[in-house]
Amino acid sequence: MLENITTAPPDAILGLTEAFRQDPRPNKINLGAGVFKDEHGATPILASVKAAETAILAEARTKAYMPIAGDPAYRQLVQEMVLGAEHPALRARRVRTAHTPGGTAALRVGADFLKKACPQAAVWLSRPTWANHRGVFSAAGFAVREYAYYNHAARSLDFEGLKTALRAVPSGDIVVLHACCHNPTGVDLTAEQWAELAALAAGRAWLPFVDFAYQGYGQGLEEDRLGVLALAQACPEMLIASSFSKNFGLYQDRAGALTLLASGAAAADAAFSNVEIAIRVNYSNPPAHGALIVTRILTDPALRRQWRGELDAMRTHITGARQRFVAALRAHGVPGDFSFIARQQGMFSFSGLGAAQVQFLREHKGIYMVGDGRINVAGITAANLEYLCQSIAEALS
Ligand SMILES: Cc1ncc(COP(=O)(O)O)c(C=O)c1O
Known part of the structure; x- marks a missing residue:
C-alpha cells in the first residue's frame, strides 16, 4: 500500500x-x-521564561491531562492579551478561547471548526501570505482563493487592490488577515485602513479569521491590537489565532490559542463546543508546559x-x-x-x-x-x- x-x-x-x-x-x-x-x-x-520554567518544575505535582480546551487561567489571560482586559465583548461573555499547540494548531482547529460550521465557504488568503496558510486551509477541505495585498513595484500595500478584491468576496466566506507584521512582506495596514477594512467586512458579512502570530513585534503589545480591535468593533463574529512562539520565544513548546467571538453568549457556547470536538479528534488536549510558562509570566507582576x-x-x-x-x-x-x-x-x-x-x-x-x-x-x-x-x-x- x-x-x-x-x-x-x-x-x-x-x-x-x-x-x-x-x-x-x-x-x-x-x-x-x-x-x-x-x-x-x-x-x-528569555530570562523571564527560564525563571517561570524553574518555578513551575519545582512546584509540579502531576502530569495529568489538561482539559480539552486547556487551562481556564491561560485562556482568560490570552483573551485579555488579545483584546484588552476591558473589552466589551469580554463583558458581554461572547468570547471563548482554546489553548492550542502553537499558532498553527489554532489555525487548523479553527479551520476544522469552520468547515463544519460553514462547509460551503471559501477561504481567502492575502497574495502573498505565509506558505502554510494554504496548506492548513486546503488540508481542512476548503477551496482557497487570494486577494491582492502587495504592490511589488511600489514595495508597499496595494490597499486599493485589496479593497476591490474583498468587496467581491461573497457573504459567508472566510478572509484570513494578518493582525500585524505581515508575513512575508512586513507591510501592515494603518489605523485608517483597518477601520475601512473592518467596515467593509461588516458590510459584506464575510468572516474575519485573524492570524496574530507576532503580537508585540510590530509597534508594541497593545499597539499591535489595532486591527483586531477594529474588526471586533465592526463585526459580530470573528476568529483569532494567537501564537506565543515569537513573543515568548516558546517555539518548541507549542503555545498558542484560538479565540472566537460570537454574536452572544449562547452562540459562543454552541460554537465552542464544536471547537472542542475539533481538538478532541486532532490531538485530544494541549501540551501543558508552554502555556504554564505564559500563565506564570502574565500573573507574576515582576x-x-x-x-x-x-x-x-x-x-x-x-x-x-x-x-x-x-x-x-x-x-x-x-x-x-x-x-x-x-x-x-x-x-x-x-x-x-x-x-x-x-x-x-x-x-x-x-x-x-x-x-x-x-x-x-x-x-x-x-x-x-x-x-x-x-x-x-x-x-x-
Ligand atoms: C503568519 C504566521 N502564522 C502562524 C505561524 C505559526 O506559529 P507557530 O509556530 O506558533 O505554530 C507563523 C510562524 O511562523 C506565522 O509566521
Whole structure:
C-alpha cells in the first residue's frame, strides 16, 4: 500500500533550515525560518521564561491531562492579551478561547471548526501570505482563493487592490488577515485602513479569521491590537489565532490559542463546543508546559515586567537591524533604493530579490532565504552584515 506514494516536496521554509544545517560553509547565513536571533545569531531562552520554567518544575505535582480546551487561567489571560482586559465583548461573555499547540494548531482547529460550521465557504488568503496558510486551509477541505495585498513595484500595500478584491468576496466566506507584521512582506495596514477594512467586512458579512502570530513585534503589545480591535468593533463574529512562539520565544513548546467571538453568549457556547470536538479528534488536549510558562509570566507582576522588557528589546533589535541593513546596502553601492526595508514591521522583509538571485546567494554564498526573496531580518548580525551586503551586490550585478 505504501509503495506507490510519491515523495512530497520539502517544506518551503523548514526544509530550508535543514539544507542550511547541512551546509558546511563556515560563513553561511540563515535568513529563512522566522525565528528571532540576537546580535550573536543565537535564539536564547528569555530570562523571564527560564525563571517561570524553574518555578513551575519545582512546584509540579502531576502530569495529568489538561482539559480539552486547556487551562481556564491561560485562556482568560490570552483573551485579555488579545483584546484588552476591558473589552466589551469580554463583558458581554461572547468570547471563548482554546489553548492550542502553537499558532498553527489554532489555525487548523479553527479551520476544522469552520468547515463544519460553514462547509460551503471559501477561504481567502492575502497574495502573498505565509506558505502554510494554504496548506492548513486546503488540508481542512476548503477551496482557497487570494486577494491582492502587495504592490511589488511600489514595495508597499496595494490597499486599493485589496479593497476591490474583498468587496467581491461573497457573504459567508472566510478572509484570513494578518493582525500585524505581515508575513512575508512586513507591510501592515494603518489605523485608517483597518477601520475601512473592518467596515467593509461588516458590510459584506464575510468572516474575519485573524492570524496574530507576532503580537508585540510590530509597534508594541497593545499597539499591535489595532486591527483586531477594529474588526471586533465592526463585526459580530470573528476568529483569532494567537501564537506565543515569537513573543515568548516558546517555539518548541507549542503555545498558542484560538479565540472566537460570537454574536452572544449562547452562540459562543454552541460554537465552542464544536471547537472542542475539533481538538478532541486532532490531538485530544494541549501540551501543558508552554502555556504554564505564559500563565506564570502574565500573573507574576515582576516576571511580567521582565518579559515586557525582553519583548521590547527583541522588537528594538529588529528595528535596528533593519536600519543597519539599509545603511550597509547603501554603503556597498548596491543599486536601488532599499529604504522600504526600514519602513516594514516585524521579523520579515520582502527584499525584492528575485528567484535567480535567491538561488545564486544560496548556491554560491551559502546565504539562505525563502524563494520569494523573504528574509528574516533578525538573522542579520554585525558579524555577517558585510558579507551579506557584498554578496547581494554581487547577486544584483
Ligand atoms: C503568519 C504566521 N502564522 C502562524 C505561524 C505559526 O506559529 P507557530 O509556530 O506558533 O505554530 C507563523 C510562524 O511562523 C506565522 O509566521
